[in-house]
Amino acid sequence: MSKQLKSEIECTLSTGAKGRVFPLHWQGQDLWVKQAVVSKHKVWHRVQRFAAGLLVIPMLRPTVSPGGKSGLDEEASHLLRMREHGVQVPELVMTGESWIVLGDNGSILKDHVKTALADGEDGKARDLIEKAARGLADLHLRGCAHGAPLLRNMTLRHDGSIGFIDFEEDPEGCMPAADAQARDVLLFLFSIQREIKKRPDLLHVGWEAYLDHAGEQADALRPLSTVLRRIFPVYLVLMLFRRWLGTDALNAVQTYQILCRDIDPRQLMRKQRAA
Structure with a gap:
């Protein structure tokens, strides 16, 4: 064969x-x-x-x-x-x-989410985002990191579970596992912002579902809270040049704004220290 x-x-x-x-x-x-x-x-x-x-x-x-x-x-x-x-x-x-x-590992999740939104099935789109977030959290709980968990690199398998494809990037060879998982979270949320315009509520859904499944003591949270604090100067610079930024940079700025509103770095750090 x-x-x-x-x-x-x-x-x-x-x-x-x-x-x-x-x-x-x-x-x-x-x-x-x-x-x-x-x-x-x-x-x-x-x-x-x-x-x-x-x-x-x-x-x-x-x-x-x-x-x-x-x-x-x-x-x-x-x-x-x-x-x-x-x-x-x-x-x-x-x-x-x-x-x-x-x-084969199923059909592209991004297509299912966009079809649901186009058909006015907001509830179905939210369910898919929640399922994707729980799938990523489960991947992290198994001690792994994906590298690029974008909606286009996640699949809906025939049994209804979430699958993953495209493993070109291997962050575990470049950084600690917790940082690689935090990077996964940022890329996943950025993907929602990038692919589904004017729906910050879906980004919130993705984050809340991830946190609920991974738990407030998840390894990714400490480096995630750290990066939100440390890139604040970069965010300020980008805001100064906002009118000249490309689409990806603008999506990154918007994602950061939403995360900082949704995720209080100081609160995350306090929870981690109390553990």
């Missing part, structure tokens, strides 16, 4: 597969083939690393994939590690020199 599947993949690639990730139906299975890409390291990542050291915020360290076969190997290792901890990730079916084959 391995030789036949490999031959099928190579044939598909030789005829010009569309996209870096493409579906492949093989002997009754829905599979996904993911190709290697060149390194994504940029000058910006050096600046980011310097800023992380200057601000003493480990979660700001860049976690970009090295690309090529090394990048695929790291992603496969990250996936297998989470699978061993019981996280709902796709099966690693096969690896090649320039690609990996993954099993």
